[in-house]
Amino acid sequence: MLSVLIETHNDEEGLARTLSTLIGGAVEGVVREVVVCDTGSSDQTHRVAEHAGCHYVGSGGIAAGxxxxxxxxxxxxxxxxxLVEGWIDAVLAHTARQTMAARFSRARGSRPPFLARVFSANRALADGLVISKRQAASLSKNAGSAEALARGLATKKLDAEIWAAPPRYKRRR
Structure with a gap:
C-alpha cells in the first residue's frame, strides 16, 4: 500500500531513528516497503538499511527509488x-479519499521559534510528504533530489504529527 522513501547521505543514526517509528506501520500492513536512496554515504548507512530489511538504492537518486x-x-x-503515534490512521484516511499530496503537522516541541521560521530556509521535507506514486514519478523528472521534488508543492495537512529531523548541518559531522 505505502512505500516509504528516505534519501540519505551519512545518516546512519538518523535513519535508525526514523525506521523505528515505521515498525507499527509495517506490522499493520500499511508500510509495504522502505526504499533508502543514498547519495554517496561513507558511513554505515547501507548496513543500517540492510539490517532493517530496506531496499537500498546506491545510485540513480530519488527517481530510481x-x-x-x-x-x-x-x-x-x-x-x-x-512520526508520532496515530500517523497510520491519518495516512490511511487521506489515501482512501484524496489524490492530493499531504504533509504532517509539526509536533509542538518540534516547532521552531517564530524568528527562526522567518529567517531560516524552510526544508520542504521537514514535515514529510505523502504523495501518489504517479505524481511523484512525474515530478521526479525535473527534480534531482527528494527535497527538490517536495519544494513548492501544494499539499493538505494530515491529522497526524511529526518530529522533524534536526537541520542537516547539525546531523552531519
Missing part, C-alpha cells in the same frame, strides 16, 4: 524524522 517503489502512495521522510 520512485521507480523501484511498489506502493501506489509514497511517504517521503528525512532521516531523523519521527
Amino acid at each position: 520512485i521507480r523501484q517503489a511498489k506502493g501506489d502512495w509514497l511517504l517521503f521522510l528525512e532521516p531523523g524524522a519521527r
